[in-house]
Amino acid sequence: MTVAVDFHTAAAAEDELPPQRVYEMRDYYQPTEPEPFHNDWQKGVPIAIDLGRSMVRVGLAGKEDPSSIFPSISARYKDRKLRRSLNMVGNDVFLDTSVKSSLKTPFDGPMITNWDSIETLLDYSFLHVGVDSQNRVDSPVVMTEVIAPPFQQRFNLMQLLFETYGVPKLAFGIDSLFSFYQNGGRSGLVVSAGHNATNIIPVVRGDPLISLAKRIDWGGQQGADYLGAFLPLKYPYFPSKINNFQIENMVHDFCYVSTDYQEELKHYLDLDNLEKKDVVLEAPFTEVVKTEKTEEELRLEEAKKKETIRKLQEQARERRLQKLIEKENDFEYFNALQEKMKSMTKKQVVETLREAGFDDQNDLNKYVSGLEKSLKKARNQDVGENDDDDGKPPSWTLLDVPDDQLDEEQLKEKRKQRLMKSNYEARQRARQEKEQAKKEAEEATQRDTEWRESDLSSWTSSRRSKLEALKKKRKQRLRLKEELTDRKSRASQMRMKNIASLANDDSRGSSGKKRRAGNVTIDNDPNDTFGANDDDWAIYRDIAQESDNEIEDEEERKIYEIEEELLRYDPKFTINDSLQRQFNWRNSTLHRFLRGPRDSDPDEQHQQHQIHLNIERIRIPEVIFQPSIAGVDQCGLSELCEQTVLRRLPAEPGFSGDDSKEVLKDIFLTGGQALFKGFDERMRIEFQSFLPVGTELKVRTAEDPLLDAWRGMSKWAVTDDARASFIGKREYEEMGPDYIKENRMGCIRL
Amino acid sequence: MPFEHDDLGKVMDKLETAEKFKKPDRKRGKRKYKSTRQVMNDESKRVQQKRDESEKPFTNMITYQSLTAPPSLKPVKTYCDITGLPTNYKSPNTRIRFFDKECYDLVKSLPPGVDQQYLALRNANVVLK
Numbered sequence: 011m012t013v014a015v016d017f018h019t020a021a022a023a024e025d026e027l028p029p030q031r032v033y034e035m036r037d038y039y040q041p042t043e044p045e046p047f048h049n050d051w052q053k054g055v056p057i058a059i060d061l062g063r064s065m066v067r068v069g070l071a072g073k074e075d076p077s078s079i080f081p082s083i084s085a086r087y088k089d090r091k092l093r094r095s096l097n098m099v100g101n102d103v104f105l106d107t108s109v110k111s112s113l114k115t116p117f118d119g120p121m122i123t124n125w126d127s128i129e130t131l132l133d134y135s136f137l138h139v140g141v142d143s144q145n146r147v148d149s150p151v152v153m154t155e156v157i158a159p160p161f162q163q164r165f166n167l168m169q170l171l172f173e174t175y176g177v178p179k180l181a182f183g184i185d186s187l188f189s190f191y192q193n194g195g196r197s198g199l200v201v202s203a204g205h206n207a208t209n210i211i212p213v214v215r216g217d218p219l220i221s222l223a224k225r226i227d228w229g230g231q232q233g234a235d236y237l238g239a240f241l242p243l244k245y246p247y248f249p250s251k252i253n254n255f256q257i258e259n260m261v262h263d264f265c266y267v268s269t270d271y272q273e274e275l276k277h278y279l280d281l282d283n284l285e286k287k288d289v290v291l292e293a294p295f296t297e298v299v300k301t302e303k304t305e306e307e308l309r310l311e312e313a314k315k316k317e318t319i320r321k322l323q324e325q326a327r328e329r330r331l332q333k334l335i336e337k338e339n340d341f342e343y344f345n346a347l348q349e350k351m352k353s354m355t356k357k358q359v360v361e362t363l364r365e366a367g368f369d370d371q372n373d374l375n376k377y378v379s380g381l382e383k384s385l386k387k388a389r390n391q392d393v394g395e396n397d398d399d400d401g402k403p404p405s406w407t408l409l410d411v412p413d414d415q416l417d418e419e420q421l422k423e424k425r426k427q428r429l430m431k432s433n434y435e436a437r438q439r440a441r442q443e444k445e446q447a448k449k450e451a452e453e454a455t456q457r458d459t460e461w462r463e464s465d466l467s468s469w470t471s472s473r474r475s476k477l478e479a480l481k482k483k484r485k486q487r488l489r490l491k492e493e494l495t496d497r498k499s500r501a502s503q504m505r506m507k508n509i510a511s512l513a514n515d516d517s518r519g520s521s522g523k524k525r526r527a528g529n530v531t532i533d534n535d536p537n538d539t540f541g542a543n544d545d546d547w548a549i550y551r552d553i554a555q556e557s558d559n560e561i562e563d564e565e566e567r568k569i570y571e572i573e574e575e576l577l578r579y580d581p582k583f584t585i586n587d588s589l590q591r592q593f594n595w596r597n598s599t600l601h602r603f604l605r606g607p608r609d610s611d612p613d614e615q616h617q618q619h620q621i622h623l624n625i626e627r628i629r630i631p632e633v634i635f636q637p638s639i640a641g642v643d644q645c646g647l648s649e650l651c652e653q654t655v656l657r658r659l660p661a662e663p664g665f666s667g668d669d670s671k672e673v674l675k676d677i678f679l680t681g682g683q684a685l686f687k688g689f690d691e692r693m694r695i696e697f698q699s700f701l702p703v704g705t706e707l708k709v710r711t712a713e714d715p716l717l718d719a720w721r722g723m724s725k726w727a728v729t730d731d732a733r734a735s736f737i738g739k740r741e742y743e744e745m746g747p748d749y750i751k752e753n754r755m756g757c758i759r760l
Numbered sequence: 761m762p763f764e765h766d767d768l769g770k771v772m773d774k775l776e777t778a779e780k781f782k783k784p785d786r787k788r789g790k791r792k793y794k795s796t797r798q799v800m801n802d803e804s805k806r807v808q809q810k811r812d813e814s815e816k817p818f819t820n821m822i823t824y825q826s827l828t829a830p831p832s833l834k835p836v837k838t839y840c841d842i843t844g845l846p847t848n849y850k851s852p853n854t855r856i857r858f859f860d861k862e863c864y865d866l867v868k869s870l871p872p873g874v875d876q877q878y879l880a881l882r883n884a885n886v887v888l889k
Contacts, residue, residue, distance in 0.1 A: 042763055044771045092769045102771060105763045121796040133778035147781050158822050160803035162794070174786045209827075221822050226829045236881065243877055272837070275846055492868060600862050603843045625844040638836045641883025645832035653830075758822060 030608060032290045032620065036263065038110075038255040044102050048077045051140035056150040056732075058723035059135055060185055061128075063117050063205040063231065064682065066100065067720040068135040071152065071727035076720045078138040084127045085113040099134040120156055120206040120227075125166055129174065136175070146176030150736055152727045154185040154719065157209055157223055161760045165747040172742050179736035181727075183755030186211065187218055188722030189680040189712050191755070197669065198676030199651065201693070203683030205230045208634055210650060211756065212659055214669050218756045222658050226644050228637055230682045233265070233630045234258045236640055244604065245621055250293045252621075260623060261630055264289050266687040268628040269695055271635070278625050279599060284607035289623040297615055334388045335429075335436050341385060344378050389440040406431050462579060470580045477572045484565050508549060631686045635696070648696035651677075656700065674705060680712040680719070726755060800824070841878045842866060855879065 056071035062082060069076035080100025087096045087109045096109060103113050116127035141147050151171055155164060164182065171177045186202030186209060196216050202209045206229040212219045238257040242248070268274045277283050303311075347366065351359050359371070368374045408416065408424040409431065416424060462469040493501035540546050576583040595601040595609055606622040633639045635646040645653070659670060677697065679690055694709045701707060712718045726732050735753035742749070750759050794802070807823050820826075840847045840859035847859045851867050854875040858864045867875070879885040 044763075047774070089768065091765065094769065094772065096768055096772050097775065098768075098771070099775070105771070106765055106768055109768070118796040121799050123793060123795055123799070125791045133782075134775065136781060137775065137778045141781050143781055145781065145783055156824070158824050158827055160799050160824050161806055162799055162802055174782055176783045221820055223827055224829045225827045239877075239881060243874065243881075246874070272846065275839075275844070279843070279845070495868075598862060599843060599845070599860055600866060629839075629844045636837060638832065639839060639882065641881070643831050644829040645834070649832055649834060650829050760823070 027285075027608070030288065030290050030606060032292050032616070033263075035252065035256040035291050035293050036259040037253065038104055040104050041101050044105060045078060045080060045100060045138060047138050047140060049140040049142075051142055051149070053143060053148045054150075056152055056179075056727040057136070057139055057141075057147075058152045058720060058727055059132075060154050060188075060720040060723060061131075062154070062185065062719075063120065063229070065716070066131060066135060067717065068139055069720065069724060070139060071724050073724055074721070075717065076724075078135065079717075080134075082117070082131060083113045083115050084130045085109050087112045097130055099130055117206070120229075121160070122163055122166070125170065128167075129170060132170065132175065146178075148178065150179035150181070150727070151175075151177045152181050152183065152723050152732065154188070154723070155182045155757070156207070157184055157211070157220065157225065157756060158758060158760065161747075164750075164760065168737075168742060168747050172739055177739070179738050180742075181732060181736045181753065181755075182750075182757040183723065183726070183753065184211070184218075184757070185719035186680050187213070187754075187756045188720070188726060189715070189718040190678050190722070191726055192718045192722030193678065193680075193710075193712050195676055195678055197672035198678045199655065199673050201647070201651075201677065201679050201684075202681045203229070203634065203647075203679065203689070204681040206232070208647060208681070208683070210647070210654060212654060212673055214665070214673065216754055218754065219659075219662065220756055220758050222654060222662060224650050224654065226634065226637060226642070226647060226650065228634055228640070228642055228644075230261070232640070233633060233683075234261050236633065237261060237626060237630055240626065241621065248293075248621065249618055250295060252293065256293075260291065262685075264623050265627050265630045267631045267635075267689045267692045269688055269692050271628060271632050274628060275625065278628070279602045281596065281602070281607050284602055284624060287624055287627065288606040289627065290606060291621050291623065292616060293619045293621075295615070295619045330388065331433065331436065334385070334440070335432050337381060337385050337388065338432070338436055338439075341378070341381050344374065344381070348374065348378065386443065389436075389443040466579065470576065470583075473572055473576055473580070474583075477569065477576065480565065480569050480572065484562075484569065487562075487565070512549065631683070631689070634683065635692070648693070648699070651693075651697065652700040655697075671706065674701070675708050677707070677709040678712065679709065680715045682716060684711050684715040841881070855884065 051070065058067075058069055058071050058076070060067040060076070064082060066078075066080055066082045067076035068078045078100075081103075082100075083103055084097065084099045085103045087098070088094075089096050089108070098105070098109050102109075104110055114124065114127060116122055116124040116131065122128055136147055141149065143149075153167065153171075155167070167182075168180065171180050184202075185204070186200050189202075190198065190200045190213060195213065197214050198212075200209075200211045200213055200218075202211070208226040208228055209223060211223040234254070234257050237260065238252075238254060241252055241257070278287065344366075347362070351362060351371075354362065363370065363374060366374070368377070406427040408420060408427050411420075411424070413421065413424075458469075490501050493499040494505065496502060573583075573588045577585065577588065595605075601610070603624065604622060605617075606624065610617055612618070629639065633642070635648055637644050637646055655670070655674065659665060659673065660667075674697070677693060679693065683689065690709050690711050694707065697707055697709065714721075731754060735751040735755075735757065737749065737751060750757065752758050803824060807821065807825070811817075811821070837846065838848060838850075838857055839845065840863055841856045842863045843859050845859040847857055849859070849864070850857050851864065854867060854870075856867050856870075856875055856878055858867050870878075876885045
């Protein structure tokens with residue numbers, strides 16, 4: 011899947027790549043003046059209203075283009091300053107941000123739900139066309155509707171138009187069939203990929219076969235909603251909110267239909283493909299400018315910091331030294347005790363031991379050996395590092411003088427000197443021990459080098475097994491960490507057990523064995539061997555839930571060290587075997603998905619406000635071909651076409667093979683989604699995949715997938731066909747809303 | 761030149777002249793709001809009633825419901841919920857599909873509730889009723 015690249019060479023190549031182009035997130039367009047009015051309305055000229063789910067197009071029939079095109083939204087807003095309620099529509103909503111904040115659409119999915127809002131929209135439409143008649147709209151009206159709408163929808167529209175506006179005549183039709191009519195279609199398969207649904211309607215010799223039409227409940231709106239729900243999951247910590255207009259514009263500007271989805275998808279996140287297809291979008295934000303500090307200030311700050319650190323280190327060292335001395339004293343005391351006990355009788359030994367607070371001889375031995383170990387450890391710390399080393403020990407004059415020859419002042423001085431002496435001796439011992447350790451380490455490296463030079467294979471195998479062990483340990487730790495996130499896992503329960511037993515330790519002391527030994531403090535209770543073994547402390551690490559970053563880092567450092575050695579000396583060990591490679595962003599699917607084909611800097615402000623569109627560009631439009639991507643339990647567009655063309659159409663009575671050929675010669679795409687790049691090409695490929703080889707096939711897109719529906723209405727409204735299918739006001743009053751005249755534009759009896 | 765807030769009043773004045781071409785004696789009052797679901801329910805009731813009333817059984821009545829595309833008969837392709845890449849792996853705990861180990865690590869570290877948001881994208885989330 012990913013190409014193995016030595017990332018050192020690739021990193022060098024990256025420097026030559028230009029920075030990616032950054033697009034800004036396009037928001038809604040704010041108009042500077044209200045929608046213009048028209049006044050060429052004439053009594054009796056039909057008005058065509060394409061009441062689309064996203065846009066309304068209105069105009070007088072017979073004209074080339076609609077006079078007004080505006081989004082089908084309205085906003086009701088009570089303005090305090092003007093002291094009136096505003097009821098704005100379409101583009102006018104965007105004139106003012108406070109009005110915009112309360113915008114609503116009259117639709118819920120494909121259905122009209124808010125009829126007050128529709129009335130406002132119609133008011134607005136008639137007003138802008140320039141209707142000038144009194145008490146009624148004195149023009150026939152042609153309107154679009156969805157295919158076979160629920161009766162209530164058409165009924166309400168008829169009621170509204172006849173009873174509120176008093177229109178003399180009314181006709182309905184389907185937008186995509188108007189569009190087909192406008193583009194001169196006669197027989198064909200009309201594919202209407204609209205804002206809230208995608209329909210296919212077979213048309214034979216100008217007659218739509220509505221009974222064979224089908225609808226997929228997925229349109230441009232759903233696609234945008236899908237992206238809108240997905241982006242916050244992709245970038246959960248995105249600092250600004252991406253609004254619906256920006257989402258919609260992303261879909262419009264950057265989504266396209268893949269001609270071979272599976273194949274393209276497989277390689278979409280490859281670096282060379284990302285280089286071409288990855289789109290970077292930046293949300294508007296105000297950059298926070300950090301104040302630059304002068305060099306002098308920085309230097310002072312640095313010096314101050316250093317000074318504090320030094321002081322703290324000094325204090326810590328002093329404290330450790332005190333402890334060391336204390337321990338050494340203990341050690342000496344108990345050693346002497348042990349010596350003394352050798353010449354004692356058994357009874358005396360038992361007595362002494364009890365006095366010192368030990369159970370038996372073993373207990374004492376254990377304690378002493380524990381003490382010795384911790385002494386060694388303490389000496390290896392930084393004690394004795396920075397001491398002034400003049401070679402000869404200072405002299406302590408008073409120590410050899412017996413106490414009774416000294417006065418009070420001198421006694422005090424003697425005590426001080428004794429302390430200083432033991433201080434000095436401790437330092438000396440520590441230094442020796444350290445030098446010893448250093449020498450040993452040097453010898454070890456020496457031996458290691460010799461080993462490597464004399465017998466490379468055994469050296470590498472030993473290093474490799476060491477590396478394996480480390481990796482295994484790391485893996486185990488990571489697994490444990492993961493298991494701990496699950497409350498019911500074994501690891502979590504063990505942890506709870508450990509906490510319980512640690513908590514119990516406090517009460518154990520009161521079970522009769524109160525210990526106290528000479529000048530041993532409670533902290534180093536001689537019978538409590540906890541801590542003598544360094545691994546004991548791991549229990550606290552085990553019960554601490556949060557991850558121990560220091561240990562992780564340490565472990566990784568060790569792994570890297572060995573890997574580096576192996577890389578240098580083992581010819582069989584390559585960069586691909588190393589752990590480092592796994593952390594390289596080039597090999598990270600998620601990095602390429604989230605941050606594109608470049609390295610990223612999480613602290614860079616621009617990058618924080620950037621999103622990358624890559625797979626989404628083809629994933630959103632793909633839903634229409636595979637609704638299961640979005641969990642819609644319907645078949646995809648190509649499967650639907652296949653069923654219709656190959657099975658359902660031929661089964662239709664009165665349908666001949668010639669008709670079938672005619673239909674395939676005109677696959678007609680219209681509606682907003684037909685604007686996706688590659689849509690027609692994909693449809694052609696899909697049709698070819700199920701049609702017999704050599705079948706004549708033509709796929710075309712409407713000249714203007716958005717406006718052709720209205721243009722078709724404008725053209726059709728003045729034909730005889732239209733005249734015959736208008737329902738008059740009187741007919742409506744006599745026969746009710748059930749009465750309808752079916753026409754070739756898809757209006758059917760319900 | 762940006763639009764002045766005060767001019768909104770003038771725009772509204774103009775919009776209110778729509779009253780002239782509306783019937784003065786029309787019925788007014790608040791219309792009952794019906795959601796898409798209610799509209800669909802009413803429609804299926806209406807269709808059922810029409811069926812019951814008709815003497816001869818009619819088979820192919822065209823309704824909004826009857827035009828809905830049928831479920832797919834083809835095998836469903838599965839994709840990673842995180843990235844969208846094709847995959848066959850599924851997390852046993854959350855049922856989220858993932859592409860590779862890295863995505864799985866992400867799935868495992870998702871904060872509570874987010875897994876359901878991912879599943880909701882393909883209507884596979886658990887809906888408590």
